[in-house]
Amino acid sequence: MISIKNLHAEVEGKPILRGIDLEIPDGEVHAIMGPNGSGKSTLASILAGREEYEITEGSVIYKDKELLELGADERACEGVFLGFQYPVEIPGVSNLYLLRAALNARRKYRGEPEIDAVDFMQMAQEKIAHVGMSMEMAKRGVNEDFSGGEKKRNEIFQMLMLEPSLAVLDETDSGLDIDALKVVSDGINRLRSPERSVVLVTHYKRLLEHCVPDRIHVLYQGRIVRSGGPELADTLEAEGYANLETDEAATAS
Amino acid sequence: MSAVEQIEPSIDHYLAEYARVERDLPGSDESKRGRSAELARFAEAGFPNTRQEDWKYTSLAPVEKRRFELSDTPHAIGMDDIAAFLPEGLEAYRLVLVDGHFVAGLSDLDRLPEGVTVRSFAAWLNDNAGATVKAAQISEEPGSLSAMNAALFTDGAYIETAAGAVLDKPLHVISVASGAVDERMTQVRHRYVMGENSQATIVEHAIGLGDKAYFANAVTEAVMGRNAQLTRVRLQQESGRGYHVSSFFAEQRRDSRVYNHGVDLGGRLARINTNTRLVDQNAEVHFNGVYLPTGRQHIDNHTRIEHATEHSISRERYKGVLAGHGRGVFNGMILIQKDAQKTDSDLSCDALLLSDKAEVDAKPELEIYADDVTAGHGSTVGQLDEDAVFYLKSRGVDEEGARAILTYSFAKSLIEQIGMPAVARYVEAAMLVKLPGGTAFADLA
Ligand SMILES: Nc1ncnc2c1ncn2[C@@H]1O[C@H](COP(=O)(O)OP(=O)(O)OP(=O)(O)O)[C@@H](O)[C@H]1O
Ligand SMILES: [Mg+2]
Numbered sequence: 001m002i003s004i005k006n007l008h009a010e011v012e013g014k015p016i017l018r019g020i021d022l023e024i025p026d027g028e029v030h031a032i033m034g035p036n037g038s039g040k041s042t043l044a045s046i047l048a049g050r051e052e053y054e055i056t057e058g059s060v061i062y063k064d065k066e067l068l069e070l071g072a073d074e075r076a077c078e079g080v081f082l083g084f085q086y087p088v089e090i091p092g093v094s095n096l097y098l099l100r101a102a103l104n105a106r107r108k109y110r111g112e113p114e115i116d117a118v119d120f121m122q123m124a125q126e127k128i129a130h131v132g133m134s135m136e137m138a139k140r141g142v143n144e145d146f147s148g149g150e151k152k153r154n155e156i157f158q159m160l161m162l163e164p165s166l167a168v169l170d171e172t173d174s175g176l177d178i179d180a181l182k183v184v185s186d187g188i189n190r191l192r193s194p195e196r197s198v199v200l201v202t203h204y205k206r207l208l209e210h211c212v213p214d215r216i217h218v219l220y221q222g223r224i225v226r227s228g229g230p231e232l233a234d235t236l237e238a239e240g241y242a243n244l245e246t247d248e249a250a251t252a253s
Numbered sequence: 254m255s256a257v258e259q260i261e262p263s264i265d266h267y268l269a270e271y272a273r274v275e276r277d278l279p280g281s282d283e284s285k286r287g288r289s290a291e292l293a294r295f296a297e298a299g300f301p302n303t304r305q306e307d308w309k310y311t312s313l314a315p316v317e318k319r320r321f322e323l324s325d326t327p328h329a330i331g332m333d334d335i336a337a338f339l340p341e342g343l344e345a346y347r348l349v350l351v352d353g354h355f356v357a358g359l360s361d362l363d364r365l366p367e368g369v370t371v372r373s374f375a376a377w378l379n380d381n382a383g384a385t386v387k388a389a390q391i392s393e394e395p396g397s398l399s400a401m402n403a404a405l406f407t408d409g410a411y412i413e414t415a416a417g418a419v420l421d422k423p424l425h426v427i428s429v430a431s432g433a434v435d436e437r438m439t440q441v442r443h444r445y446v447m448g449e450n451s452q453a454t455i456v457e458h459a460i461g462l463g464d465k466a467y468f469a470n471a472v473t474e475a476v477m478g479r480n481a482q483l484t485r486v487r488l489q490q491e492s493g494r495g496y497h498v499s500s501f502f503a504e505q506r507r508d509s510r511v512y513n514h515g516v517d518l519g520g521r522l523a524r525i526n527t528n529t530r531l532v533d534q535n536a537e538v539h540f541n542g543v544y545l546p547t548g549r550q551h552i553d554n555h556t557r558i559e560h561a562t563e564h565s566i567s568r569e570r571y572k573g574v575l576a577g578h579g580r581g582v583f584n585g586m587i588l589i590q591k592d593a594q595k596t597d598s599d600l601s602c603d604a605l606l607l608s609d610k611a612e613v614d615a616k617p618e619l620e621i622y623a624d625d626v627t628a629g630h631g632s633t634v635g636q637l638d639e640d641a642v643f644y645l646k647s648r649g650v651d652e653e654g655a656r657a658i659l660t661y662s663f664a665k666s667l668i669e670q671i672g673m674p675a676v677a678r679y680v681e682a683a684m685l686v687k688l689p690g691g692t693a694f695a696d697l698a
Pocket of ligand 2: 040041042085170171
């Protein structure tokens, strides 16, 4: 699905990603963990096409295309989805309007006609039921006056509507109570299929218990310093990130 | 030639223009004497200039250098020509002026409710020999262009509501500059006399057709009786070579309410003066405004709210969106007189810069002579939130579209306050269409 090679990125001359290598095969779920400030959100936003970072080296091949050459909107149309750590509020523009615009942008990109209004509403009703939101909420402004948990549910609702090939979820599980966590993990599991891949950025093992990943990677100071199977989450929970410096030295050598 | 003539040759042109049309202007000989007194005042003061504090940022030199003439008759236009300016779904009476003259054939004033008079100002003047004409009956400082308008105005809307009368539908007053001939001017004047407990909603709509240069100079006066309520929506969609100046003067008696919503989308240059005096207790005023200069447009809003006596309320909120080389000016003066204790006032002005070539000067100006008042004010100038732009792009919306959607979001809450959904939708769509990439999202409205 996606192959990241030697990715270096900086902001205002300050290096943040310092050589990321990551392969995510079709159908796999990979988790990225790591301490605050290690570069997880930076990596996620660079994959989605955020422009404030300067890519100084490396490549990201997604479905045989160089992702770094596409704008964020084109990447979305190619099937990349980013679930935001901090979803944005857009008062006065309804969630449904945005979703319809998003779906139509994809269709236009592929040379297809706009989605039928009735089909759209049916689809929205079906998917919104999965995330425990009401249609009334969907008609409100994008994340307008939503609680933290509601915003995260809404990200999952959007993901289910847009059916991405590659979903990158940045801490979609943070700050959620157990019911909301269930909604988020069910949503992710619902999306899982042999044609779709998921990157879960998380701090917490509990999400990974609901959505068992194929691989876990640990990001530290802009590099992946350790990778392993789902059991790595237990090790990290027991030991914390204390031994990472030595790991990094080992990787660098 | 004397030195004075060399400095102000344009004034001569308007003196001659007055002489040319005086006989045809509406009103009695008595009112013509009033007009010529105002003409003299205009001639003495001349056009406003940038040395005047109030006109610091707005130069009328392009107006002053031209020789605008009044149209003796309205250019023949049909409903088709103005259809695009009628908000879809708006049930309203309609009074149409073309090139400064009332056109009955385009108007719809059938079945007005009891106690409500809506007619051509010219016709009303001709029927009321005793009526006087002053630059502004209810303001001490109306400015030289209001004097010019008092001298030269050809027509407008005259609205009178009897005590307790309610205008059951909005009145859409459209002033069209046909743009049929180069360098024409319209001098239009409206008067609203609102009786006790009466209520009216009026949409004053200035539109320009064609691509000829013209000058539209309009004045509206509103006298608000006790507990009367006026909602006035002022939509300004002059064409690209239209120079627009308009002034609103209200005087508000006890318990009266004025809701004024300005929307400035058009014009090469527009200067709008919006004024009210709250002369009695519990009078309340709301001034809202949205302005959107793009390209090389210049839009200047000056407002003035005078709290003359105790216990009155004012709320003012302006939002500007500036794109391209657009230039915006906002000056909101709140004057709280010595006797205006317990005044409750709040003003905010926010501007959104969409381009680094655009520019805005927006400021509240408070003059407070009473000591027991609440007077809040705030002013912001900002840019679109790049996190929000990225959020929309990450969903598939292109860059321009994302910016148009967020701009809409910025202005929408204020536009909604117009209260009439059909008009709000019309304004929102007209705004989106003006924004780069916005046309694709006009259905947001
Ligand atoms: N736009 C930016 N300008 C300056 N510094 C930035 C910018 N974006 C990220 N950084 C810095 O890059 C580093 C990595 O940030 P990032 O947000 O990617 O961390 P993270 O791993 O997601 O952390 P957290 O777990 O707290 O979410 C931090 O030191 C951060 O301050
Ligand atoms: Mg982060």
